Every structure is written in structure tokens, then in C-alpha cells.
Amino acid sequence: MQFESAARTAFATVERIPPSSEALVSAISRLGPGRFAVAQPLDLPTELFSGLHRLPGIVTGRAKSDLATCDVGVTDAFAGVARTGSVCVTVDHEFAGEVSLLSRLHVAVVSAETIVERPADLFRPDRLGGKGLTRNFVFITGPSATADMGPLVRGVHGPHKLHVIVVG
Numbered sequence: 001m002q003f004e005s006a007a008r009t010a011f012a013t014v015e016r017i018p019p020s021s022e023a024l025v026s027a028i029s030r031l032g033p034g035r036f037a038v039a040q041p042l043d044l045p046t047e048l049f050s051g052l053h054r055l056p057g058i059v060t061g062r063a064k065s066d067l068a069t070c071d072v073g074v075t076d077a078f079a080g081v082a083r084t085g086s087v088c089v090t091v092d093h094e095f096a097g098e099v100s101l102l103s104r105l106h107v108a109v110v111s112a113e114t115i116v117e118r119p120a121d122l123f124r125p126d127r128l129g130g131k132g133l134t135r136n137f138v139f140i141t142g143p144s145a146t147a148d149m150g151p152l153v154r155g156v157h158g159p160h161k162l163h164v165i166v167v168g
Contacts, residue, residue, distance in 0.1 A: 003115050004166070007085030010142030012162040014085075016112070019167045021051040027165050028052060028107065034071030035059050037103060040094040041076035043131075044109060044167065049076075062095050064102065073103030073159070077140075078131050079122055080115035080166070086141040087164055088122060088132070100140065106159040108140060112168035 004014045017023040028036070037059045038052045052058070052074060059066050067073070075096045077087035087108040091097030100106045114128055119139065122132030143162045 002082040003080050003085060005085070006081075006083060007087075007142070007162075007164050010085045010162075012085060012142050012164050014164045014166065016166045016168075019048065019111075021048055024048055024109065024165065024167075025051040025055065028055065028072070028074060031072055031105065031107070031163065033057060035069060036072045036074065037067050037070040037095075037099045038074045039076070039096040039099040041109075042090050042093045042096070043078040043114070044076040044111060048109075048167070049074075062098075064098065067095070067098050067102040070099075070103040072105045072107060073099035073101075074107045074109065075100050077108040077110040077164075078114060078135065078137065079128055080110045080164070081119050081122070081139070082115055082117050084119065084139070084141055085164075086119070086139040088135075088137045088139055090135045090137045092136045097138075100138075101159070103159055105161045105163060106140070106143075107163045107165060109165045109167060112166050115166075
């Protein structure tokens with residue numbers, strides 16, 4: 001798939017799972033032990049995320065100090081972009097912005113049905129119900145990286161790693 005290949009080129013890891021809570025819990029559990037923060041999904045079914053709240057190490061506090069100590073932050077993404085391997089996360093819903101930025105590993109869960117070909121497709125009213133025109137969202141393409149002060153450094157302005165879970 002073009003999306004998975006582009007995401008890997010951008011230094012993200014990607015896996016595809018069936019649409020079940022058990023499959024999502026299993027995928028998140030394979031990431032290892034640690035502290036997990038989960039943002040309430042906006043676009044994916046709430047039932048899909050329901051099992052994550054039983055994981056050991058779940059963080060329920062929403063203070064920045066709570067979220068900054070998380071190893072893993074899990075959000076849904078309302079879309080993916082095949083050409084770039086980017087995911088689109090609505091950042092002003094249920095702490096998704098903080099959960100995606102403050103943890104060392106951001107896990108973005110996206111439905112295979114919402115992967116579009118190009119970024120411009122998100123700004124068409126006939127695609128994804130026009131969500132790209134009404135959302136406050138960010139394109140996330142790989143882990144945080146900067147070369148502002150010399151060599152490339154990952155994780156300075158956000159997560160050190162990005163893991164994308166494609167559902168479907």
C-alpha cells in the first residue's frame with residue numbers, strides 16, 4: 001500500500017489490524033509496558049478504544065504534568081494521506097493535541113477507508129464529509145524532527161516515534 005510505504009519512508013512504523021477492540025488492545029500491548037494516555041476518539045467508534053482503558057499503566061489525568069510523563073499517547077486520526085504517509089489528527093478534541101505531542105511515542109489510529117490520495121483531497125467538500133474544511137488539525141508525518149541547530153535531532157518538538165495503526 002502506498003500509504004504504509006510513504007509512512008515508513010518518513011520513519012514511522014505501521015501495522016494493519018482488523019476493526020476490533022481486542023485487536024487494538026493487542027497492538028498497543030505489543031509496544032511494551034509503560035504509561036499510556038488515550039484521547040477519546042472523535043471519528044473512530046468509541047467501542048474500538050474501550051479496551052485500552054483496562055491496560056496497566058493507563059493515565060487518566062489530563063494535566064500537562066500527567067501527560068508529559070507518558071510513554072505512549074494514543075489518538076485517532078480522521079484521515080491519512082497516501083502520497084506522504086501523513087495522518088491528520090484533530091488537535092482541539094479531548095486533549096488529542098497534548099496526548100499526541102507530549103508522549104515519547106505517538107500512536108495514531110486511522111481507518112483504511114479514510115486514507116485519501118493527496119493532501120488537497122482533504123480540502124474538498126465532497127471528501128470525508130468535508131471534515132478537512134471544518135477541523136483544527138495537524139498533518140503528522142513521521143516522528144518529530146528538527147535540524148535547526150545542526151544535525152537532525154528527533155523528538156525535540158514532540159514524540160521521538162510515530163506508530164500508525166491502520167484499521168480495516
